Amino acid sequence: TGGVFTCPLIGTSTMPRPQGPLPVPDGGSVTVEFQNVFNDAREFRFATDNPCFAVSAAAATVQAKKPQTVSVKYTPAEGSRTTGKLQVTCPSAPDVPPWVYYLEGGKEAAAGGAGAGKKGKKK
Numbered sequence: 458t459g460g461v462f463t464c465p466l467i468g469t470s471t472m473p474r475p476q477g478p479l480p481v482p483d484g485g486s487v488t489v490e491f492q493n494v495f496n497d498a499r500e501f502r503f504a505t506d507n508p509c510f511a512v513s514a515a516a517a518t519v520q521a522k523k524p525q526t527v528s529v530k531y532t533p534a535e536g537s538r539t540t541g542k543l544q545v546t547c548p549s550a551p552d553v554p555p556w557v558y559y560l561e562g563g564k565e566a567a568a569g570g571a572g573a574g575k576k577g578k579k580k
Contacts, residue, residue, distance in 0.1 A: 477559030478540070481510070481531035490526045491545055491556050493519035499547050503527045507541030509534050510560055531562040539563050 481487045493499055498520050503512040513528035529543055545556040 473556045475557040478561040480564030481562050482565050483533050483563050486528050486530040488526050488528050489558050492524045497521050502546050505541050509537050510541040
């Protein structure tokens with residue numbers, strides 16, 4: 458055999474980029490999908506910055522390299538803003554910025570538009 462070869466390995470990656478705005482109809486919901494990019498199972502937390510948007514679960518443990526969905530429901534309130542932000546964080550990796558999904562309440566998803574695919578699915 459030829460022996461052992463050693464060489465430097467250099468890689469680059471990008472931080473998660475904000476997605477959206479994802480349309481959420483009045484009284485309806487949108488399903489948002491993200492992926493655990495880590496090599497082991499991790500807990501992720503879900504939170505919105507507007508009480509008109511409610512997440513289906515506050516946290517979930519996601520297996521390594523697997524996708525996870527979270528449902529966000531919009532209930533309009535008089536005098537409240539119709540936009541919000543869903544943040545997905547990993548408490549065991551505080552140096553990793555959150556995944557951010559902008560939400561827009563009172564909007565119907567356009568066919569094949571931003572409300573489809575990995576960015577979010579209209580429910």
